[in-house]
Amino acid sequence: MKKALITGITGQDGSYLSEHLLNLGYEVHGTIRRASSFNTGRIDHIIDRLHLHYGDLMDVTAMAQLLLKVKPDEIYNLAAQSHVRVSFDQPVYTGDVTGLGALRLLELVRTCAPEARYYQAGSSEMFGKVLETPQSITTPFYPRSPYACAKVFAHYSTVNYREAYGLHASNGILFNHESPRRGETFVTRKITRAVGRIRAGLQRRLSLGNLSAKRDWGFAGDYVRAMHAMLQQDKPGDFVIATGETWTVEQFLGRSFSYAGLNWREHVDYDARLERPTEVDLLLGDSRPAREKLGWKPNWDFYMLVDEMTKADILLAEREAR
Ligand code: NAP
Ligand code: G4F
Helix, strand or coil, rough: EEEEEEEECCCCHHHHHHHHHHHHCCEEEECCCCCCCCCCCHHHHHHHHCCEEEECCCCEEEEEEEHHHHHCCEECCCCCCCHHHHHHHHHHHHHHHHHHHHCCCCCCCCCCCCCCCEEEEEEHCCCCCCCCCCCCCCCCCCCCCCHHHHHHHHHHHHHHHHHHHEEEEEEECCEEECCCCCCCCCHHHHHHHHHHHHHHCCCEEEECCCCCCCCCCCHHHHHHHHHHHCCCCCCCCCCEECCCCCCCHHHHHHHHHHHCCCCHHCCCECCCCHCCCCCCCCEEEHHHHHHHCCCCCCCEEEEEEHHHHHHHHHHHHHHHHH
């Protein structure tokens, strides 16, 4: 039985990747952080089938012990301070966790588990102020936030450890992917949560920032299949994972509100504090190499994504209202 270790198992992607690997017959291990309140809500439905360990990308000693104890065949580094806006408020912390955290883990893989295959969660945010459209694996990076700078550092650290030490280390450059399990401060979930709550009479207004930004939005459940597929290749490499379609925040907003029979213009306020010092205006990915080499393709399109997220949050708000 193959063993996988997932950092960030409590996050959106960690939960879908765990389900995927369990379905494939893996023994799935993951790191969790001690918190003052419960933080395993996304994996509670499978928790009896998982092996959870306290661990943190800042804590090299605990992570080293974990690698030596678990001896994973595959390591998925999903842990990060993953919020772009927050990274402007906590740039050094974000650089430490999201950037140096990956390097710390790579160094541990090199010394404690050199045969393990390593996946690094890269981001389309690295393309930032895009130098070409669509963005592909050869598009130069132009990061626009402390988060994106940290991800660029993690990306090149992964490439360097592959080339310098022969690790089977791959970067997935994933474009935005969402789901009913998405964190509630990311724009898609913030919108669908508000739609559900407004419809149920639990909330009146929704404050948002820039509505004209364009994102290539996919479904997280589709994207974790690509992470696993990358580690099954004979040779490690880097892949862009995207739907190949781009939509504005306003289009997401319009579709979600209309799914619930509401008009967004009657409920949404503009709040300048939600703007970023530097914005990423347009993301649109070219994932043809992943489709050809990994045999990957997304099953959900934009409308399905918005509708499923909105439906789930309508049900959630109805339960809250009861
Ligand atoms: P997420 O929901 O924010 O989950 C982040 C995970 O990292 C959580 O499990 C969190 O634990 C954990 N974590 C944070 N700081 C940590 C630390 N110091 N040590 C150990 N664990 C830590 O993110 P996601 O959407 O699942 O994304 C997964 C990864 O893909 C992230 O690296 C993200 O940057 C990257 N990515 C995401 C997208 C996207 O659109 N979702 C696109 C491209 C790349 P707690 O639950 O304890 O906070
Ligand atoms: O949902 P967002 O916060 O996602 P963003 O910044 O694109 O980052 C996400 O995707 C990246 C992949 O490209 C990941 F690497 C990263 O970890 C994260 O998962 O914001 C999307 C857009 C932005 O242009 C933002 O300015 O929505 C705009 N926006 C407008 N109003 C808002 C809001 N974003 C948030 N979070 N909250 C708002 O009220």
